[in-house]
Amino acid sequence: MTRKTYDQLRSARWMAPDDFRSFGHRSRTMQMGYGPQDWEGKPIIAIVNTWSDAQPCHMHFKDRVEWVKRGILQAGGFPMELPALSLSENFVKPTTMLYRNMLAMETEELLRSHPIDGAVLMGGCDKTTPGLTMGAVSMGVPFIYLPAGPMLRGNYAGQVLGSGTDSFKYWDERRAGTITKEEWQGIEGGIARSYGHCMTMGTASTMTAIAEGLGLTLPGASSIPAADANHQRMAAECGRRIVDMVWEDLTPDKIITEAAVRNAVTVAMATGCSTNAIIHLIAMARRAGIPLTLDDLDAIGHTTPVIANVRPTGKGYLMEDFFYAGGLRALMKVLGDKLDTSVITVTGKTLGEGLETARVFNDDVIRPIDNPVYHEGSLAVLRGNLAPDGAVIKPAACDPKFRVHAGRALVADSYDELKAIINDPDHPMTPDTVLVLRNAGPQGGPGMPEWGMIPMPQALLKKGHRDMVRLSDARMSGTSYGACILHVAPEAYVGGPLALLRTGDIVELDVPNRTLNMRVSDEELERRRAAWTPPAPRYGRGYGVMFTKHIMQADSGCDFDFLTTAYGPAVPEPAI
Ligand code: FES
Ligand code: MG
Numbered sequence: 377m378t379r380k381t382y383d384q385l386r387s388a389r390w391m392a393p394d395d396f397r398s399f400g401h402r403s404r405t406m407q408m409g410y411g412p413q414d415w416e417g418k419p420i421i422a423i424v425n426t427w428s429d430a431q432p433c434h435m436h437f438k439d440r441v442e443w444v445k446r447g448i449l450q451a452g453g454f455p456m457e458l459p460a461l462s463l464s465e466n467f468v469k470p471t472t473m474l475y476r477n478m479l480a481m482e483t484e485e486l487l488r489s490h491p492i493d494g495a496v497l498m499g500g501c502d503k504t505t506p507g508l509t510m511g512a513v514s515m516g517v518p519f520i521y522l523p524a525g526p527m528l529r530g531n532y533a534g535q536v537l538g539s540g541t542d543s544f545k546y547w548d549e550r551r552a553g554t555i556t557k558e559e560w561q562g563i564e565g566g567i568a569r570s571y572g573h574c575m576t577m578g579t580a581s582t583m584t585a586i587a588e589g590l591g592l593t594l595p596g597a598s599s600i601p602a603a604d605a606n607h608q609r610m611a612a613e614c615g616r617r618i619v620d621m622v623w624e625d626l627t628p629d630k631i632i633t634e635a636a637v638r639n640a641v642t643v644a645m646a647t648g649c650s651t652n653a654i655i656h657l658i659a660m661a662r663r664a665g666i667p668l669t670l671d672d673l674d675a676i677g678h679t680t681p682v683i684a685n686v687r688p689t690g691k692g693y694l695m696e697d698f699f700y701a702g703g704l705r706a707l708m709k710v711l712g713d714k715l716d717t718s719v720i721t722v723t724g725k726t727l728g729e730g731l732e733t734a735r736v737f738n739d740d741v742i743r744p745i746d747n748p749v750y751h752e753g754s755l756a757v758l759r760g761n762l763a764p765d766g767a768v769i770k771p772a773a774c775d776p777k778f779r780v781h782a783g784r785a786l787v788a789d790s791y792d793e794l795k796a797i798i799n800d801p802d803h804p805m806t807p808d809t810v811l812v813l814r815n816a817g818p819q820g821g822p823g824m825p826e827w828g829m830i831p832m833p834q835a836l837l838k839k840g841h842r843d844m845v846r847l848s849d850a851r852m853s854g855t856s857y858g859a860c861i862l863h864v865a866p867e868a869y870v871g872g873p874l875a876l877l878r879t880g881d882i883v884e885l886d887v888p889n890r891t892l893n894m895r896v897s898d899e900e901l902e903r904r905r906a907a908w909t910p911p912a913p914r915y916g917r918g919y920g921v922m923f924t925k926h927i928m929q930a931d932s933g934c935d936f937d938f939l940t941t942a943y944g945p946a947v948p949e950p951a952i
Contacts, residue, residue, distance in 0.1 A: 377624060378625075379623045379624060379625075380622065380623050380624075380625050382417045382418075385419055385420075385493045385622070386491065386492060386493050386517070386949075387415075387419060387420040387454075387491040387492065387493050389491070389952055390491035390952060391405075391415050391416075391420075391491060397952055401491065402415075410454075414454055415454045418452055418453055418454045419453045419454070419493035419494060419619055419622040419623070420453070420454045420455075420456055420490075420491050420492055420493050421448045421453045421454065421455050421456065421492070421493065421494050421495065421496065421615070421618050421619060421622070422456050422457075422458050422486065422487055422490065422492040422494070422495040422496070423441055423444050423445065423448075423455055423456070423457045423458065423495070423496045423498065424458050424459075424460050424483055424486060424487075424495055424496070424497045424498065424508060424512075425437050425441050425457055425458070425459050425460065425498045426459075426460050426461065426462040426463065426479075426498055426499050426501075426504050426508070427441070427459065427462060427498070428459075428462035428464070430462060430464050430467045430468075431462035431463070431464040431467075431501065432464065432466065432568065432571065433464065433465070433500055433501035433524055433527070433571070433572060433573040433574070433580070434462060434498070434499070434500060434501060434504075434524050434571070435571040436524070436571040436572070436602055436603075436607075437498050437524065440498070440522075440607070440608065440611045441457055441498065441611075443608045443609075443611035443612045443615070444496050444498070444522065444611045444612065444614055444615040445457070445615060446612050446615060447611065447612035447613060447614060447615020447616040447617075448496075448615040448616070448618065448619060449615075450612070450615070450616055451615065451616040451617075451618075451619035451620065452619055453494075453615075453618070453619035453622070455615070456490065456491075456492070458486050458490065460479060460482050460483055460486060460508070461475060461478060461479045461482055461507075462501075462504070463475055463476070463479055463501060463502075463503045463504050463507065464501060465501050465502050465503070465574075465579075465580075470821060470822065470823055470825055471821060471823040471824065471825035471826060472501075472502060472503040472823075473503060473818075473821075473823045473824050473825065473826075473851065473934070474821075474822060474823025474923065475503070475507075475823075476503040476506060476507045476510075476656075476934075477507070477510075477923075477927075477934075477935060477936050477939065478507075478919065479503065479504065479507030479508065479511065480506070480507045480508075480510040480511040480514070480663075480935075480939065481511065481936075481939065482511065483497070483507065483508050483510075483511025483512055483515070484510075484511035484512070484514045484515045485511075486511075487511070487512060487515040487517055488515050488947070488949075488950060489950055492517060493517060493518075493622045494517055494518040494519060494618045494619070494621055494622040495512055495517060495518075495519040495520075495618070496519065496520050496521075496522055496614045496615060496618050497509065497512055497519055497520070497521050497522065498522050498524070499521070499522075499523070499524065500523045500524025500525065500572070500573040500580055500584060500602075501524065501573050501574075501580055502573075502578075502579040502580050502583065502652065502854070503656075505521070505523070505580070505583035505584055505586070505587055505656070506583060506656035506659060506660055508521065509521060509587060509592060509660060510659060510660055510663045510935070510939075512628065513628045513632060513660070513663045513664050514663050514939065514941070516627055516628060516629065517622075517627065518618065518621040518622050518624075518625065518626050518627055518628070518722075519592070519618070519621075519628065519722075520592070520593065520594065520614045520617060520618050520621065520722045521584075521587045521592040521593045521597075521722075522593070522597065522610070522611060522614045523573075523584035523587065523588075523593060523597055523598045523600075524571075524572055524573050524580075524584075524602055525572050525573070525598075525599075525600045525601050525602035525603075525604070525607050526572050526573055526574065526575035526580070526581060526599075526601055526602065526694075526695035526696065526699075527539070527568060527569065527570045527571060527572030527573065527574070527575050527601070527602055527603070528569050528570040528572070528575065528601060528603055528696060529569075529575060529694045529696050529697075530542065530566055530567040530568065530569060530575070530694075531566050531569060532562045532563050532565075532566030532567070533559075533562060533566075536692075536694065537563065537566055537567045538575065538576040538687045538688070538694050538855070539567065539568065539574035539575050539576050539578060539855055540574055540576055540578050540688075540853050540854070540855025540856065541576050541578075541687050541688045541855045541856070541857065542563070542567060543563075543567060544829065544831075544853075544855070544856060544857075546560070546563050547831075548831070548832055548837060548842065551831075551834065551837060552837045552838065570601075570602065570603045571602050571603065572601060572602025572603060573602070574854075574855060575601075575694045575695040575696060576686065576687045576688055576694060576695070576854075576855045577647050577648045577649075577650070577684060577686040577687065577688065577689060577690070577695070577698075577854070578650050578688070578853060578854030578855035579650040579652040579653065579853065579854030579855075580854070581598075581647070581686075581695050581854075582644055582647055582648075582649050582650040582652075582653045582854055583650075583652075583653060583656060584597075584598035585598050585599075585643055585644065585647050585704050586640045586643065586644050586653060586656070586657060586660075587640075588643070588704050589636075589639050589640035589641075589642070589643030589644065589704075589708070590631065590632055590636050590637065590639070590640040590660075591631045591632075591636050591639075591719055591720065591721030591722060591727060592628075592631065592632075592721075592722060593721075593722065594610065594613055594614060594617060594722060594723060595705055595721070595723065595730035595731070596610075596703055596704065596705045596730075597610050597614075598703075598704050599695065599698060599699045599703030599704045599705075600699060600703070601695065601696050601699055604699070617722065617723070620724070621722060621724070624724055626720075626722065626724055628664065629664065629665075630720060631719070631720055631721060631722065632660075632661075632664035632666070633666075633719060634666050635716040635718075635719050636716075636719045637657075637661045637664070637666050637668055638676065638716065639715045639716055639719065639727065640657065641657060641668070641672070641673055641676045642676055642680050642711060642714050642715060643704070643707070643708060643711070643715075644657065645676060645677045645680035645682070645753030645754060645755065646680050646681065646682060646683050646684060646707060646711055646714075646753070647682070647684045647686070647704075647707070648682045648684055648686060648688070648689030648690055648749065648750070648754045648772065649682075649689075649753065649754045649755055649770075650853075650854025650855075651755060651768050651769075651770055651828075651851065651852060651854065651862055651863070652826075652851055652852075652853075652854050653854070654670070654673055654755060654768055654863070654930075655851070655863065655930055655933055655934050656933070657673065657933075658670070658673075658931070658932065658933030659932075659933030659934060659935045660933075661933075662932075662933055662935065662940055662941065663935070663939070663940070663941060664941070665941045665942075669931075670757045670766045670768075670931050671757065673755065673757065674755070674756060674757040674890070676753065677752060677753025677754070677755050677756065677757075678752055678753065679714075679752070679753075680711075680714060680752065680753040681743075681745060681748030681749075681750065681751055681752060681753070682748055682749045682750040682752075682753065682754050682772055683707060683710055683711075683742060683743040683744070683745065683748050683749065684698060684707055684741075684742060684743075684749070685740060685741050685742070685743055685749050686698050686741070687855075688773055688855055688856065688857045689749060689750060689754050689770070689772045689773055690749045691749075693740075693741050697738070697741050698741055698742070700737065700738065700741075701736060701737050701738035701739075701741035701742045702734060702735055702736045702737050702738075702742055705730065705731055705734035706734045706735055706736045706737070706742050707742050708727070708731055708734065709731050709734040709735070709736070710736060710742060710743075710744060710745060711745075712745075715727065717731065749772070750771075750772040754770050754771070754772040754773070755768055755769070755770055756768065756769050756770075756771050756887050756890060757890060758861065758885070758887070758890050758891060758892035759890065759891065759892065760884075760891045760892040760893035761873055761893050761894060761896075761898075761901070762847075762864065762873055762874060762877065762883065762892045762893055762894050763864045763865060763872075763873070763874070763892050764865075764866070764872075764873065765865035765866055765872075765929060765930075765931045766863070766865050766930075766931045767847075767861050767862065767863055767864040767865065767892055768861070768862050768863050769859070769860065769861045769862070769885075769887060770857075770860070771887045773856070773857040773858065774843060774857070774858055774859035774860070775843040775858075775859060778843065778844075778845050778859035778885070779885075779886075779887040779888065780885065780886050780887065780888065781808070781810075781845050781859075781884070781885045782808075782882055782883070782884045782885070782895075783806075783808035783809055783810045783845060783882070783883060784806075784808070784809055784810065784879075784880055784881070784882060784883075785809075785810050785812050785847075785877055785878070785879055785880065785881045785882070785883050785894070786805055786809050786810065786811050786812065786879055787812040787814065787877055787878060787879045788811075788812065788813050788814070789814060789815055790815060791813070791816070791827060794811075794813050794827075794830060797811070797833060798811075798830065798831050798832070798833040798834060799833075799834055800833070800834065800835060801834040801835055801838060802835065803833060803834075803835040804835075805833060805835055805836065807836060807839075807841050807844060809844065809845075810844075810845045810846070810847055810883040810885075811830055811833065811844060811845070811846045811847070812846075812847045812848065812874075812877060812883075813827060813828070813830055813846075813847075813848040813849075813850060814848065814849055814864075814867075814868035814869075814874050814875065814877070815849075815867075815868050815869050815911070816828070816848050816849055816850035816867075817849035817850065817864070817865075817866075817867025817868065817869055817870075817872075817929070817930065818867060818927045818928075818929060818930065818934050819867060819869045819870055819914070819924060819927060820849060820867050820868060820869030820870075820911075821850065822914050822915075822920065822923065822924070823923070824849075824850055824851050824863075824867075824930065824934065825850055825851070826850065826851050826852050826853045826856075827848065827850040827851075827852075828846070828848045828850040828851055828852035828856070828860050828862040828863075829846070829852040829853060829856035829857070829858055829860050830846040830848065830860070832844065832858075843858050843859055844858075844859060845859045845861070845883070845885060846858065846859065846860045846861065847860075847861045847864065847874075847883065847892075848860070848861070848862060848864065849862075849863065849864040849865070849867035849868055849869075849872070849874055849930075850862060850863075851863060851930075861885065861892060863930040863931075864892075864930075865929045865930045865931045866929050867929065867930070869911060870910075870929075871905075871908060871910060873894070873901065875908055876896070876901055876904040876905060876908065877894055877896075878904075881894050881895065881896055882894065882895040883895075922936075923936075926938055
């Protein structure tokens with residue numbers, strides 16, 4: 377393998393020349409207390425850190441970054457920590473999804489504008505994994521993704537609690553009046569007990585698994601709990617490895633190949649996959665120039681069983697159990713020839729070499745292929761006159777009786793309208809009703825908020841019902857469950873057919889046949905379309921204006937059109 381020489385590094389353009397500009401770069405590095413021995417002949421490694429005081433999932437990054445730096449120094453690199461938008465799923469409103477592309481842009485431009493040869497990306501909370509990796513892929517320098525790791529299992533009154541999933545479950549019980557205020561407060565204090573991302577197989581765990589499936593993490597990195605000392609060692613190892621990746625010029629285009637993307641999709645399906653992963657996978661693949669579609673995802677889903685018995689798709693177990701059972705390496709080992717193990721990962725070796733010593737230690741948590749949690753991948757893509765560009769459902773997480781269903785639509789145009797419906801204990805809906813929320817898509821939300829797991833209406837809860845068919849152009853939390861049809865494309869706000877649906881129309885869902893229709897004639901739909909007026913634009917200034925102008929629909933991964941690889945000529949290196 378040919379190795380780069382120092383004068384071929386990007387950072388050498390800043391640091392090496394005997395000219396006035398480089399004088400400035402060197403003297404200012406010395407202002408920070410460093411000397412020539414810190415940078416001469418060494419790659420500069422960015423650590424893009426998404427720590428902030430508003431990001432509980434990444435609270436440990438303030439410390440963990442020191443371990444990454446330690447590894448970089450050990451391997452003869454020069455670390456440069458660059459903070460980036462922390463995108464806390466809990467605190468950022470209206471939704472982090474409004475800002476995923478902003479983090480991607482920030483990451484790309486941070487790396488481009490600074491004297492950076494390679495990067496360690498520190499993320500984990502839902503949108504940070506796609507945001508960071510999309511940006512770094514577009515920039516093109518070698519990088520390693522260091523996942524935050526899941527938090528410890530939740531615990532209250534002797535019971536294990538799972539992020540998100542149990543909050544939703546107990547909130548329904550609280551609204552049904554079956555748990556007390558004291559019990560509710562106990563759950564509040566017990567459900568998130570340590571730093572780290574959500575420890576169900578929600579969006580965070582799915583996305584870090586996808587990063588590992590793509591080959592963007594060191595082997596096993598995505599399963600290590602945040603509070604486990606293995607995580608410090610992994611952080612240091614990322615620091616050591618990235619320095620060599622720079623010398624080896626192991627750029628992301630050599631890692632994210634079509635085969636690697638197929639591997640990532642297969643891994644996602646086998647984990648029980650958050651519905652959000654569909655959008656991010658499409659966006660990530662397209663940044664690497666691979667035109668992944670909803671149909672590709674559905675096809676791989678058809679032949680990939682869910683073998684991770686982790687909530688919400690699986691029963692009982694959480695990410696901590698998954699780690700003890702062998703983690704993602706063990707899961708990939710079980711997938712066997714469903715994966716192309718000849719692909720190269722950030723290790724510089726093949727995926728297969730990284731799996732050599734992997735073993736399953738508990739085959740109830742990581743199931744054999746012939747005893748899966750669910751016989752096919754956890755996501756299905758639906759199409760029909762309600763969603764010509766597709767919609768998704770997680771059949772494994774919904775009551776089987778709803779997989780083929782027809783019921784009358786009950787339509788809410790906004791979240792406030794929806795709230796009035798679900799909080800009305802005397803609403804005359806039936807268990808067959810299809811509850812619809814629209815104008816909650818990429819433009820309508822805006823940002824496609826996680827409103828798609830519409831809370832069960834009081835009127836049905838009090839009669840003992842815990843699931844019903846719900847339909848929206850929104851997303852839902854990866855920790856959600858229920859018969860929720862999501863990501864309807866095109867969305868209602870831009871005039872997709874969902875905008876034409878009326879309360880009382882029959883909606884037909886057929887998961888085995890992958891269809892989603894409204895029983896309304898084409899002529900009637902034409903009449904309704906002629907009468908439809910587009911809603912007023914949501915933003916008159918600021919980021920929202922750019923978002924509105926450039927955001928693509930869910931089936932295209934909700935990237936900005938101008939950030940896709942095919943858009944315009946390549947961005948030049950900055951003049952120095
Ligand atoms: Fe950060 Fe769930 S809130 S991963
Ligand atoms: Mg989430």
